[in-house]
Amino acid sequence: MKDDSNARAYWSATLGLLTKVLVIWFVVSYGFGILFAGALNNISFGGAPLGFWFAQQGSIYVFIALIFWYAKKMGDIDRKFGMQED
Amino acid sequence: MDLQTLTYVVVGATFALYLGIAFWARAGSTSEFYVAGGGVHPITNGMATAADWMSAASFISMAGLISNMGYGGAVFLMGWTGGYVLLACLLAPYLRKFGKFTVPQFIGDRYYSQTARTVAVVCLLVASTTYIIGQMTGVGVTFSRFLGVSSETGIYIGQAIVFFYAVFGGMKGITYTQVAQYIVLILAYVVPAIFISLNLTGNFLPQLGLSSSLAGTDVSLLAKLDQVVTDLGFGKYTTTAAGSTLNMFFYTVSLMIGTAGLPHVIVRFFTVPKVSDARASAGWALVFIALLYTTAPAVGAMARLNLFGTVNTAVGIGSGADGQMVVKSDVVKANGDLFAAESSLKYEDRPEWMKRWEKTGLLKFTDKNGDGRIQFYNDATKNEVVKGKAEAAGWKGNELTVNADIIVLANPEIAKLPNWVIALVAAGGLAAALSTAAGLLMAISSAVSHDLIKGAINPNISEKNELLAGKISMAVAIVISGWLGLNPPSFAAGTVALAFGIAASTIFPAIMMGIFSKSINDKGASAGMLAGLFVTLFYVFAHKGIFFIKGTEFTDLIGGANSFFTITPEAFGTVGAIVNFAVAFIVSKMTKPVPAHIAELVESVRVPKGAGGAVAH
Numbered sequence A: 001m002k003d004d005s006n007a008r009a010y011w012s013a014t015l016g017l018l019t020k021v022l023v024i025w026f027v028v029s030y031g032f033g034i035l036f037a038g039a040l041n042n043i044s045f046g047g048a049p050l051g052f053w054f055a056q057q058g059s060i061y062v063f064i065a066l067i068f069w070y071a072k073k074m075g076d077i078d079r080k081f082g083m084q085e086d
Numbered sequence B: 001m002d003l004q005t006l007t008y009v010v011v012g013a014t015f016a017l018y019l020g021i022a023f024w025a026r027a028g029s030t031s032e033f034y035v036a037g038g039g040v041h042p043i044t045n046g047m048a049t050a051a052d053w054m055s056a057a058s059f060i061s062m063a064g065l066i067s068n069m070g071y072g073g074a075v076f077l078m079g080w081t082g083g084y085v086l087l088a089c090l091l092a093p094y095l096r097k098f099g100k101f102t103v104p105q106f107i108g109d110r111y112y113s114q115t116a117r118t119v120a121v122v123c124l125l126v127a128s129t130t131y132i133i134g135q136m137t138g139v140g141v142t143f144s145r146f147l148g149v150s151s152e153t154g155i156y157i158g159q160a161i162v163f164f165y166a167v168f169g170g171m172k173g174i175t176y177t178q179v180a181q182y183i184v185l186i187l188a189y190v191v192p193a194i195f196i197s198l199n200l201t202g203n204f205l206p207q208l209g210l211s212s213s214l215a216g217t218d219v220s221l222l223a224k225l226d227q228v229v230t231d232l233g234f235g236k237y238t239t240t241a242a243g244s245t246l247n248m249f250f251y252t253v254s255l256m257i258g259t260a261g262l263p264h265v266i267v268r269f270f271t272v273p274k275v276s277d278a279r280a281s282a283g284w285a286l287v288f289i290a291l292l293y294t295t296a297p298a299v300g301a302m303a304r305l306n307l308f309g310t311v312n313t314a315v316g317i318g319s320g321a322d323g324q325m326v327v328k329s330d331v332v333k334a335n336g337d338l339f340a341a342e343s344s345l346k347y348e349d350r351p352e353w354m355k356r357w358e359k360t361g362l363l364k365f366t367d368k369n370g371d372g373r374i375q376f377y378n379d380a381t382k383n384e385v386v387k388g389k390a391e392a393a394g395w396k397g398n399e400l401t402v403n404a405d406i407i408v409l410a411n412p413e414i415a416k417l418p419n420w421v422i423a424l425v426a427a428g429g430l431a432a433a434l435s436t437a438a439g440l441l442m443a444i445s446s447a448v449s450h451d452l453i454k455g456a457i458n459p460n461i462s463e464k465n466e467l468l469a470g471k472i473s474m475a476v477a478i479v480i481s482g483w484l485g486l487n488p489p490s491f492a493a494g495t496v497a498l499a500f501g502i503a504a505s506t507i508f509p510a511i512m513m514g515i516f517s518k519s520i521n522d523k524g525a526s527a528g529m530l531a532g533l534f535v536t537l538f539y540v541f542a543h544k545g546i547f548f549i550k551g552t553e554f555t556d557l558i559g560g561a562n563s564f565f566t567i568t569p570e571a572f573g574t575v576g577a578i579v580n581f582a583v584a585f586i587v588s589k590m591t592k593p594v595p596a597h598i599a600e601l602v603e604s605v606r607v608p609k610g611a612g613g614a615v616a617h
Helices: A002-035 A050-080 B003-024 B030-038 B042-053 B056-098 B103-110 B114-146 B151-201 B221-231 B245-259 B263-270 B275-293 B296-311 B329-334 B352-360 B384-392 B404-414 B419-457 B463-485 B492-516 B522-544 B573-590 B596-606
Strands: B317-319 B325-327 B363-365 B400-402
Touching (some): A002 A050, A002 B245, A002 B596, B003 B419, B042 B275, B056 B103, B056 B263, B056 B296, B056 B419, B056 B596, B114 B419, B151 B463, B245 B573, B263 B419, B352 B404, B400 B404
Antiparallel strands (some): B363 B400
8 A cells, every 4th residue: 555655645746846836837827917917018128018028028938937846846756756657 | 133033032941951960860760750869969859849839920910919919928928938837847747757649648648538638628729720721821921022922822832831731741850840949030130120129129149129228218118108199099009908917817828738738749749758857848938938028018119119219200219321220319309299191201202121122012002181291190099189180180090000919020110121131031931830830730741641540440549650651641631721821810929919818718627636636536637628628619610700710600699799707819718727626626526536547647647767768658
């Protein structure tokens, strides 16, 4: 049954990471880009209103960083629980 | 060399390249035909995925829509990139571990049901065919302008070319062809944007140019654009949303989860060697996609400013010494009167590009007040000040209409860039449309031959006949989508958004629940997909006609357009997905639980360990 509990711990670590990724994903796009865009537009970022900038530029940069960060962290989790590929 | 000849040469050369690669890499066995032997490097795969992904909607249509919509155009930008985050962490690695090569196969095995597999095939066919209609529209627009043929002829030529290399090349041909197409399309997109950004802001990166000041002034590009459009009665560029906030939210969700549910994209992640590569592959794909997607907002904003500058000399953007559109800093600083009589461009002085596009019928001028000048403003504005100024100036209504789908193609012409740049853009637009159409046809072909015929109708079909069935189904799909492309339901990007809504409401929830829940059973998944498909199509058909056939709309039946909480049909996929999840959950509760061996299958899909190569059976 040792295998079973290891698999369960692995899965809960995975879900923990996924939660973090999805929270950031949601905040930069739906949060900064849509829901709070109006408020953020009062701040100027370079020559662009910040809410507009997040919706049309910033969120995309964050998405890229987020995927590579996830891929790296997930690799760490795989190794920690001995679940990596052979 | 004149523009026409140059366009033939550049487009012809790129086509020869794609066809050459397809011929060189002609597929042999079935598994090579579908997944290129499972041995494609993540970066190569990322580039091919990007080409596959960025269709006529992204290349030709999107920046034009952003240009018209302003801030609200962000639904496309966030929607079509944010989906990759979901793909990378929720779907791709698990489907790669599962190790089969079609989406319906995963659904059929996970839900231990041929019915579920068949339902998935149907959903996939509806979504992919709708998507290809959008591509055919884009091909038609491009050919009609650049090769000087009618848009119908353009669609027929496009059909023939897609058929040739999708049918004779197979996936492997397409993987390398698509790398070549990516390079052509990204150059075609970024090169004119760099020129324009340099001319307007002095900043060669369009991404930075977007938030820079206009060259030689301290007025930011966006501030100037905001001022010009609001003075002429349009909504403020940086704040005008796409409908209600709820609609924008749902629109973005629909495009994001549709991205993660579209079979031709998912199938890419079956072709990487390892599970860990599937995660990185999504990241690489997004890097290559983002090159275009972060350039698009700059293209949109700058094209709008150039367009206003062309027809109104008081804007302060006009032809410089070498003929290209540049900033007239003293005019910008002087902030002249847009409504002054001599500010509007004389029709007889209009630039060459306007004459060329007038021939396609996609750009129209009507001299309503008979003064021989072009007045371009929003005559439906509710702003009394603007109305008063327009009346005082003797303006009798807006005189210029510009179809959103021509903005990107016309952009280098508007900015008066060299002819080779214009020819390159034509080649890029065709690369984008054809690569995506080919990828979708692969997904259709494998769904029909592998999942429907081999899986359900005739399991003993020979490998040769399976390939033949796949090719026939591609041919049928090309004919149907070409026919519907003659009368498209919307702009290219709008049609494609509908396809995403369909994928969002059917495939995505089924795959996601298949991985993250052990309690959703065969009946739940099938009922969920059918319910999602039904409500989404019902709402879409109400607005756009039954199977997009004009004249069969029934908006009255649902209480008027956008009657469901102001949500537009393009954004409705999110509602369909919610219905799908809810129905699947309830039906699963009421029927027999998932058998033990399926629960074990789900467990095994969740861990990377023990992943072999992608296998055929």
